[in-house]
Amino acid sequence: VHVEFGMPMGPFQMSDLAGVDIGWHRDPTRIESIRDALAAVGRWGQKTGKGFYDYDEKRNPSPSAEVAEIIEDFRARSNKAKREISDQEIIERTLYPMVNEGALILSEGKAQRASDIDVVWIYGYGWPVYRGGPMFWAGLEGTDKIVAALEKHGFAVAPLLKEKAEAKMGF
Incomplete structure (x- = not known):
């Protein structure tokens, strides 16, 4: 995936x-x-x-x-039942938390801008350039969709990410 x-x-x-x-x-x-x-x-x-x-x-x-x-x-x-895990669920459980962590990093002042986080992920960790980095991608994916999926999977959602979702905004 x-x-x-x-x-x-x-x-x-x-x-x-x-x-x-x-x-x-x-x-x-x-x-x-x-x-x-x-x-x-x-x-x-x-x-x-x-x-x-x-x-x-x-x-x-x-x-x-x-x-x-x-x-x-x-x-x-x-004691968990064996089940198929969709590609979408893998994205929700692995990439959406990156966006959530980015929102925490912004809230804590460890990065000034969302684009700073995107640059680190693109040049430091191999995030695909054409997707624009995880914070930019979050806007394309839909912050409301990301929040809903994180909550569904039991993740604690960053307050800033919730704010963006409620306002239907990206970073």
Whole structure:
């Protein structure tokens, strides 16, 4: 979904590139997340040839049966029903929170303008230039649509983002 959106890679590939074990507590008996479970079995990312994905000698990713089992184990223990997740829900749960965080950054005075945040995301994190950065994109997507989706998924919505949504404005 993220690659189709225009990102250079998705978040799991990014994690594999950086290293799944970065920030890991190094206790293989303390498994609190899928990331912990991967790190505990040596799936540290591209440097070991396996992380969220398996990698060939040219570092091309492919889905991993071992990771699918780990994910299924976490799902089963959570007592949550297995379900399909749409591309739209992935966008709502991963990109809309970026807009929300940008609104918090503006409110806290850590950035002067929304366009400052957009520049950082475009040149620092690979946000697709043609989408104009997350804050600009929020105006195209609809701040009211973003707020509704964040609330639906249980995110605390930044007051500034709510204000923009109520006024039907972008940043």
